[in-house]
Amino acid sequence: MSTTTNRRSVVTPPTGPESSSQQRMLSEPELRGRARRRQAAVDVLGVAVWGSAAMAVTLWLSAGPVDLSGVGQVLVAAGIVAGMVGTDLVLVMLVLAARVPFIDRLVGHDAAMVQHGKLGKPALYLLLTHAGLLVVGYAIESHENVVAEAVALWGTSDVLLAVLALVGFVAVVWTSVVAVRKVLPYEVWHGVHLLSYVAVGLAIPHQLSQGQVLAQGSWERVYWVVLYVVAFASVAVFRFGLPMVRSLRHRVVVVGVERIGAEVVSLYLRGRALTELQARGGQFFMWRFWTGATWWHAHPISLSAAPTADGMRVTVRALGRGSAQLGSLQPGTRVSFAGPYGVFTDRVRTSTRVAVAASGIGVTPVRAFLERLDAPAGAVTVLLRGRSPRETSLWQEVIDLAHARGYRVFTSIGPRGSGTGGWLSSSDTARGVSAASVFPNLRQSDLYVCGPGRWSDLVEQDALRAGLPATHLHRERFDW
Known part of the structure; x- marks a missing residue:
């Protein structure tokens, strides 16, 4: 060393969007106080996540008298609870992956995605348990064999959609296993993960058709619909809508490409009113460069210099075909983006x-x-x-x-x-x-x-x- x-x-000296925050250096007690407040907010967020799962059980308990007089009823009840908790966790996963600014400021995009990944297997196991327990429970209640009961259940359109949703979710979780993910191109993995939105949507008719818990006109049904609205609105607004609006407003383009190493280039970007993004040194954006060879791939790249009012710089190493092509970008290339993200x-x-x-x-x-x-x-x-x-x-x-x-x-x-x-x-x-x-x-x-x-x-x-x-x-x- x-x-x-x-x-x-x-x-x-600082001239960019952070310059106003540098007028007075924070003291040790102020930094510790700010950290405590942030940790308290993180704790509240964690309580809210698990509170929503507990609320799913509460919906079942409040829907009416619970009949647990036989083995079949017990299995059906357990299956319903497993399905509701599993679905709740899937909706939480959607919110964590939606890049909501409030969540990103608290825990950062990376930590949110780690938690998103950790919820995948428990949610899938609960949904599989839901399907298995219901089939067995209904078979016991109707004195049918399990295969015949499964065929009878899957004959209805809403259950068939639910089965397709479950298959889609299995595919999403399977491609997230580390050993599988390492051999998949990012584009394939990302495309499969887009199925999660379709899968969640396909399951809605099945849930609303079941009157045991989510009865028409009940507050339980209203609550469940609101959960779906919040999850899908978060994705629509923050994953797609806000990046599109910002990209159109700030009109970022490539103004220069500098090779600074054998496999490393710096891209100089220019746009308008970039202070509105409130980006800070250490954060990253998801960049999409609009050329015939690069438009299909969004690149997570950190800022390599503190942003200014009209300019940003990113530096990228060629780690694959997609990133290697960035070294050949021409000045004037239009850029769309999402971000800034991260708590680094x-x-x-x-x-x-x-x-x-x-x-x-x-x-x-x-x-x-x-x-x-x-x-x-x-x-x-x-x-x-x-x-x-x-x-x-x-x-x-x-x-x-x-x-x-x-x-x-x-x-x-x-x-x-x-x-x-x-x-x-x-x-x-x-x-x-x-x-x-x-x-x-x-x-x-x-x-x-x-x-x-x-x-x-x-x-x-x-x-x-x-x-x-x-x-x-x-x-x-x-x-x-």
Whole structure:
């Protein structure tokens, strides 16, 4: 590991949308108070999610007298409850994936999608249980065999639609399994996931046709319809409507392409009234570049410089055919976008002390984050990691920014080591370098980590072992 040289460069003062927030540096008590308020809001959101599942059970309990006098009735009742809770979780999943600004500001897009993914299997298991218990329960009640009962049930149009919805949801969950997802092109995975909207819609007639719980004119039915309206409205407005309106209003185009490495290019974008987006260094957008070769693929790319009133810069590494084609974009190419997203910003800080670890193309949000970070000199330590000198794009810009503000920068280049310090080079690991030795006062700092998934996992584990509170860890993920 080596420290950087004392080279300094002039860094211009903030002039973009964040400049007004930099007039007064927040104190330690103010940062902790802001963090507590944010955590309280996150807790309320979690309670609301599980409260909605409990409410689904309440709907069944309040619908009328419950007959549990026989095995068949018990199975049918359990099946109904499983179906309602499972459907509720699916609607929650839709809201989490809808990129609602309020949720994004609280937990970030990445964390919301992690929770979205965690709910997938429980929701699917509940829906499968719903179907199985109802078939068996009705078969016992009608003294029919299970196969005959299943055929009789599936003969009705609303149940057939529900079966198709269940098949679609099985496909969505199956393609989300890590082993499967790794071999699928993003476009295939994304296309299958669009089935979730269709699947949820197909199940509506089946649910509303059942008078046991969602009877016509009942408050239970009104509540259930409102849940659907909220979920689909969230998707329609924030996933599709708002990005379309913003893209049309701000008229972003490519104005320049700069190759800064063998596989890395910076794209310079220009638009109008970009301050209205309230983007911050460290956030990312979903970009779609309108050329014949690139229009079909939306790219999640972080800002690599703090945005200004009329310009933004993103830096991308060629990791596949889609991203490789961005290096050939021509000035004037129209750009549509969704965002900004993510909480890899100073808004989630809890302390005036900041530690930053970046690897590979993960330096891009770090570079933008540092540009507008309000932290005192000596309070920030940055670790830049690369397997070879080929992976040092934007490093000099980070070094210049850090030196101009009195921050410390360390670099670690070379093959990774092994053991607990395996996120550093083998030479650094052999010398016993660790998160605790790189970052002073780590337990009292906020740690920002951005890089490949496995590497980031190792940084996180090392930092937590060194005593970093989990709430002080902020991470940007690049996987989908």
